[in-house]
Amino acid sequence: MINTDSTLHIEKVTSTRVGEVDFDNLVFGKTFTDHMFECEYKNGAWQRPTIKPYGPMLVYPGMKVFHYGQAVFEGMKAYKDENDDVFLFRPEQNLERINKSSKRMAIPEFPKEIFLEALNELVRLDKDWIQKGDGNSLYIRPFAIATEVGVSASPSKEYKFMILLSPVQAYYKGFVKVLIAEKYSRSADGGVGAAKAAGNYGAQFYPTSLAQEKGFQQIIWTDSNEHKYLEEAGTMNVFFRINDTLITAPTSDRILDGITRKSILDLAKHNGVNVDVRKLTVSELIAAAEDGSLKEIFGAGTAAVVSFISHFGFKDKIYELKEQSDSFAVMFKKQLNDIQYNISEDPFGWRKKVELF
Amino acid sequence: MINTDSTLHIEKVTSTRVGEVDFDNLVFGKTFTDHMFECEYKNGAWQRPTIKPYGPMLVYPGMKVFHYGQAVFEGMKAYKDENDDVFLFRPEQNLERINKSSKRMAIPEFPKEIFLEALNELVRLDKDWIQKGDGNSLYIRPFAIATEVGVSASPSKEYKFMILLSPVQAYYKGFVKVLIAEKYSRSADGGVGAAKAAGNYGAQFYPTSLAQEKGFQQIIWTDSNEHKYLEEAGTMNVFFRINDTLITAPTSDRILDGITRKSILDLAKHNGVNVDVRKLTVSELIAAAEDGSLKEIFGAGTAAVVSFISHFGFKDKIYELKEQSDSFAVMFKKQLNDIQYNISEDPFGWRKKVELF
Numbered sequence: 001m002i003n004t005d006s007t008l009h010i011e012k013v014t015s016t017r018v019g020e021v022d023f024d025n026l027v028f029g030k031t032f033t034d035h036m037f038e039c040e041y042k043n044g045a046w047q048r049p050t051i052k053p054y055g056p057m058l059v060y061p062g063m064k065v066f067h068y069g070q071a072v073f074e075g076m077k078a079y080k081d082e083n084d085d086v087f088l089f090r091p092e093q094n095l096e097r098i099n100k101s102s103k104r105m106a107i108p109e110f111p112k113e114i115f116l117e118a119l120n121e122l123v124r125l126d127k128d129w130i131q132k133g134d135g136n137s138l139y140i141r142p143f144a145i146a147t148e149v150g151v152s153a154s155p156s157k158e159y160k161f162m163i164l165l166s167p168v169q170a171y172y173k174g175f176v177k178v179l180i181a182e183k184y185s186r187s188a189d190g191g192v193g194a195a196k197a198a199g200n201y202g203a204q205f206y207p208t209s210l211a212q213e214k215g216f217q218q219i220i221w222t223d224s225n226e227h228k229y230l231e232e233a234g235t236m237n238v239f240f241r242i243n244d245t246l247i248t249a250p251t252s253d254r255i256l257d258g259i260t261r262k263s264i265l266d267l268a269k270h271n272g273v274n275v276d277v278r279k280l281t282v283s284e285l286i287a288a289a290e291d292g293s294l295k296e297i298f299g300a301g302t303a304a305v306v307s308f309i310s311h312f313g314f315k316d317k318i319y320e321l322k323e324q325s326d327s328f329a330v331m332f333k334k335q336l337n338d339i340q341y342n343i344s345e346d347p348f349g350w351r352k353k354v355e356l357f
Numbered sequence: 358m359i360n361t362d363s364t365l366h367i368e369k370v371t372s373t374r375v376g377e378v379d380f381d382n383l384v385f386g387k388t389f390t391d392h393m394f395e396c397e398y399k400n401g402a403w404q405r406p407t408i409k410p411y412g413p414m415l416v417y418p419g420m421k422v423f424h425y426g427q428a429v430f431e432g433m434k435a436y437k438d439e440n441d442d443v444f445l446f447r448p449e450q451n452l453e454r455i456n457k458s459s460k461r462m463a464i465p466e467f468p469k470e471i472f473l474e475a476l477n478e479l480v481r482l483d484k485d486w487i488q489k490g491d492g493n494s495l496y497i498r499p500f501a502i503a504t505e506v507g508v509s510a511s512p513s514k515e516y517k518f519m520i521l522l523s524p525v526q527a528y529y530k531g532f533v534k535v536l537i538a539e540k541y542s543r544s545a546d547g548g549v550g551a552a553k554a555a556g557n558y559g560a561q562f563y564p565t566s567l568a569q570e571k572g573f574q575q576i577i578w579t580d581s582n583e584h585k586y587l588e589e590a591g592t593m594n595v596f597f598r599i600n601d602t603l604i605t606a607p608t609s610d611r612i613l614d615g616i617t618r619k620s621i622l623d624l625a626k627h628n629g630v631n632v633d634v635r636k637l638t639v640s641e642l643i644a645a646a647e648d649g650s651l652k653e654i655f656g657a658g659t660a661a662v663v664s665f666i667s668h669f670g671f672k673d674k675i676y677e678l679k680e681q682s683d684s685f686a687v688m689f690k691k692q693l694n695d696i697q698y699n700i701s702e703d704p705f706g707w708r709k710k711v712e713l714f
């Protein structure tokens with residue numbers, strides 16, 4: 001349901017702020033580019049899609065998103081190569097996923113053509129904000145929020161779909177220590193864990209802060225029923241290498257269908273790596289750590305691409321992972337990077353060039 | 358952690374909007390009074406508490422509440438008696454609960470004295486918005502939202518605690534049909550179901566809309582593991598009367614500790630009703646419906662007070678409940694109402710008079 005006026009309206013800044021930015025000291029997600037995208041939904045239709053100067057907006061405190069968390073988001077990136085060409089990575093996957101998330105959260109789906117056009121145009125306008133070089137990229141945050149004013153727990157009739165751009169460096173630096181969840185959980189069967197619903201993330205802050213007090217950066221969530229199966233981390237899917245087999249949990253109601261995850265699964269096949277998509281139990285993991293067959297654990301997600309996990313904690317014991325000379329994580333990270341930054345061929349057709357002129 | 362300047366600052370409207378309101382045709386939660394309360398949290402402390410004219414606020418689209426649902430709320434009411442005295446119902450319980458919710462959502466707790474003072478002052482200022490008469494009240498919505506700008510999934514360092522007031526009539530009219538959840542779920546063990554976290558509510562909209570398409574108004578949630586135990590409804594705890602015993606689920610990680618629920622449990626004891634706080638299974642319920650021992654089901658929550666449930670659906674079958682001449686629901690609703698509106702004695706000390714002058 002699109003309104004008749006679906007032509008992208010563009011209102012440019014009069015002068016750019018890009019010169020004021022210290023690109024060597026960016027805090028992830030804190031700096032925003034000159035422009036943002038916004039499209040309102042009301043009277044049963046998406047209204048005129050608009051790119052306009054990044055800035056604050058006037059909202060009422062009774063807006064439903066504040067009270068009922070009716071909100072979804074995405075995370076994606078644009079990369080610049082040595083020739084100043086700019087690329088997106090599987091952008092249609094993010095659109096598909098935000099629409100899946102929206103459906104679960106009773107938010108109207110957003111039209112594909114408008115999304116892709118807005119994305120291209122926005123990145124084009126703010127291309128000078130994208131730095132070249134390893135780890136540098138433009139983080140792209142599409143999101144939708146319930147904007148109807150009303151403090152009764154029912155779906156909003158009005159929404160805003162927006163896209164923000166934020167220049168970033170690598171997300172996690174170095175190795176990550178993770179704690180395996182025994183008490184708290186991330187999502188329920190039949191719940192919204194498979195959606196990038198805003199509330200899933202806020203709900204993790206407290207248990208994650210408890211893990212951080214113990215010296216871990218992240219939690220690896222387990223199923224909420226028995227805390228028996230390894231699921232995923234805060235904003236990453238998780239891979240385990242036991243001997244030479246790469247294992248990751250199947251997606252489900254509770255687990256986000258990560259684009260990095262599915263790309264790594266394809267890369268693994270491409271590289272002839274033995275892949276096993278199955279539920280791995282915590283006790284299998286412990287046994288493999290103890291008998292030395294556990295070689296690697298790594299996280300996979302857009303923000304960090306691949307995160308090397310050096311330690312995991314479970315029930316007051318800490319298990320260390322040795323660096324592997326033939327690391328899968330290193331290999332996948334490089335291969336993904338090379339595709340994303342237009343360094344290598346892209347046999348999968350994942351890279352989408354942004355039309356800059 | 359309160360800042361030194363914790364004196365309540367008050368900025369009044371120049372003229373009231375109360376004359377413009379059609380109090381006989383209120384939509385729940387859509388009309389707001391002249392004033393609202395706001396207190397910011399930054400630099401590790403709550404800043405100056407302020408009552409000011411209700412109105413919009415300027416916020417950035419990168420604010421964490423939009424992206425990570427880091428938000429909690431409460432729902433309470435003020436009631437006016439025939440002498441124009443105004444009463445709150447167990448307000449300290451709501452403060453305690455929002456602070457419990459906040460803790461689970463990594464939001465700093467709000468100071469009790471400031472909350473109670475602000476509440477009294479706000480209700481006092483807008484007392485003309487409270488209508489007398491059965492079902493009429495002033496709905497009070499305290500809430501806290503994460504206001505730091507930053508699209509990275511970590512707790513906000515800045516918050517707003519606000520209170521909105523909204524004049525309301527009775528919430529649900531008549532009888533309610535409920536559907537027992539078989540597939541979707543509301544919360545997980547170890548999750549945030551026991552908190553009034555914003556995201557819990559948005560997550561129910563889609564499954565509830567599916568139930569509504571089948572002719573039900575609400576879902577009765579069951580446990581996410583087996584869908585075996587009856588838990589609670591969207592914004593109500595649920596009571597079952599089998600023969601003359603009143604049964605309700607124990608509170609847990611997954612179930613909100615409702616103030617109406619606990620008040621009804623006290624009233625039941627006071628009335629000599631046999632109470633059984635235990636997990637009731639769906640199959641027990643069906644059996645009781647079939648052999649006629651199931652007499653009543655009702656919801657209990659601030660918005661609706663007591664909701665009479667006339668039908669429940671399970672697996673394509675609909676079960677009807679006959680009206681009882683000695684209805685527990687009717688009795689509890691009247692007793693609660695009489696306490697809330699200062700019609701009867703209040704042996705429990707639940708009623709708190711608002712200091713109006």
Ligand SMILES: Cc1ncc(COP(=O)(O)O)c(C=O)c1O
Pocket residue numbers: 075196232233234235236237256257258259260261300301302303
């Ligand atoms: C819960 C969760 N798991 C996994 C991921 C990884 O998904 P993707 O690779 O698409 O970024 C994300 C998103 O960043 C996430 O939020």
Ligand SMILES: Cc1ncc(COP(=O)(O)O)c(C=O)c1O
Pocket residue numbers: 432553589590591592593594613614615616617618657658659660
């Ligand atoms: C999930 C849920 N259960 C039950 C209730 C009832 O709680 P109370 O009686 O305190 O309003 C509420 C709040 O309204 C709720 O949100």
